[in-house]
Amino acid sequence: MSVHSVIKEQPGRTEQPSVHPPPHTLRSRAGRFTRKLTTKEGWFGDYDYAWLCMPTLPFAVGGKRKRKTMPPFYALESDLPLLLALTCGLQHALAMLAGLITPPIIFASALNLDADTSAYLISSSLIGCGILSLVQMSRIHLYKNYYLGTGLITVVGTSFATLSTANATEPVRRRLLWMERSHEVPALMRMEWC
Numbered sequence: 001m002s003v004h005s006v007i008k009e010q011p012g013r014t015e016q017p018s019v020h021p022p023p024h025t026l027r028s029r030a031g032r033f034t035r036k037l038t039t040k041e042g043w044f045g046d047y048d049y050a051w052l053c054m055p056t057l058p059f060a061v062g063g064k065r066k067r068k069t070m071p072p073f074y075a076l077e078s079d080l081p082l083l084l085a086l087t088c089g090l091q092h093a094l095a096m097l098a099g100l101i102t103p104p105i106i107f108a109s110a111l112n113l114d115a116d117t118s119a120y121l122i123s124s125s126l127i128g129c130g131i132l133s134l135v136q137m138s139r140i141h142l143y144k145n146y147y148l149g150t151g152l153i154t155v156v157g158t159s160f161a162t163l164s165t166a167n168a169t170e171p172v173r174r175r176l177l178w179m180e181r182s183h184e185v186p187a188l189m190r191m192e193w194c
Contacts, residue, residue, distance in 0.1 A: 014073055036082065045081030047072060052087070096155050100129050103158040107166050111173070125158050132156040 024032075036042035074080055080088075104125045108118035139151030 011073065014075060036079075041081075043082050045072075045084060047081055047084050049083075052084075096157070100125055100155075100157050103160050103163060106163055110163070110167050111170060129155065129157055 101122050104121040105118070108121050113121070133154065133156045136149045136154050136156050137151065138149050140148040142148055
C-alpha cells in the first residue's frame with residue numbers, strides 16, 4: 001500500500017453468515033416490512049452516503065481531509081437500507097441496459113438499417129435477454145443432477161463478438177443487393193429480407 005493511501009488499516013472481520021436462517025412467519029415478515037417502511041433506520045440505515053457520492057481523487061489527497069472509516073460491508077443475507085438498495089439497483093440496471101442495447105445499435109448502424117428495423121433489433125435484444133436471464137436465474141430441475149440455469153442472479157446479454165462477423169458480411173450483402181436490383185440474380189437467390 002502506498003504512503004499516500006486514503007485508508008491505512010485493513011477492514012475488520014465480518015460475521016459469518018448463518019447457514020440456516022430462522023424460519024419467517026407471516027407476522028414476523030409483516031413486522032419487518034412495517035419497520036423497513038416506517039423507520040429512519042429502514043430507509044437510510046447507518047450507511048455513509050457521503051462516502052458513496054463523493055469520490056476520492058488520487059491527486060487531491062494531499063491537503064484534503066482524509067477518510068477515517070470504511071463504509072459498512074453488507075453480507076449476502078444482510079438487510080440493506082431502502083435508499084441504498086434503490087440507488088445501487090438503479091445504477092446496476094442502467095449499466096446492464098447500456099451493455100444490452102449497444103451491440104444492436106452498432107449492428108444496425110453498420111448495416112445502414114432504417115429506424116424501424118433498428119428499434120426492432122433493440123427490442124428483440126431486450127426481450128431475448130430478459131427471457132434467457134429468467135431461465136438462467138430459475139434453475140429448473142430437468143432430471144437426476146441436471147438443471148437448466150444456475151439459480152444465481154445473472155443477466156444474459158447480447159454479445160459484441162457478432163459485430164466483427166456483421167461487419168465482415170456487409171460487403172457481401174451490398175453486392176447481393178446490387179445484383180438483385182440489377183436483375184443479375186435468379187429468383188431463387190433473391191433476398192426478400194433486404
